[in-house]
Amino acid sequence: ETGVTQSPTHLIKTRGQQVTLRCSSQSGHNTVSWYQQALGQGPQFIFQYYREEENGRGNFPPRFSGLQFPNYSSELNVNALELDDSALYLCASSLAKTGELFFGEGSRLTVL
């Protein structure tokens, strides 16, 4: 176990809807990152939050947004869902200066 928990584990949405995914970081970690893993692919970096501010962003449109809270937990929000958003969404926590990421088990999103 990594101490990183994500919810929900599975969910189904329809095109155009909005979704919020949640992540609780490992105790003591001050950085949280989100990744999208499509079927048969490696995880793709969405963005990272450090001290409640975005600290880097991958090649994802603005309808992907996030928050980090004072307790270092985090949310990933996706608006106007598209079919291609169907994927496993991974949250990872870390200490900002060390770089080693600890991943949760992911939230599997299916968009119909």
Next chain:
Amino acid sequence: AQSVSQHNHHVILSEAASLELGCNYSYGGTVNLFWYVQYPGQHLQLLLKYFSGDPLVKGIKGFEAEFIKSKFSFNLRKPSVQWSDTAEYFCAVMSWVINTGTASKLTFGTGTRLQVTL
């Protein structure tokens, strides 16, 4: 821009066979490299990492990897695989945010699916 290539997409080995999975990276900054494993239905787990020092890195479960700077490679090896090593293996390179000195993103390869037969 950084990138990682894993040329072996699917590898099938018999138990006790030796394993080598290829990983080549492209990154202009300080190189920090990782191998992660994803067992079926489980989260990504760190196998080993290279930050500096000895280019031969030993990880968990008998895995090791060698960083060869001149070849931009970080191949994963295991002398004798077990059925329980059946999983997806990902190589990744870490980027750093210069102005904050913080670790930024991992860029992953597409993964290698290892299937070990009895």
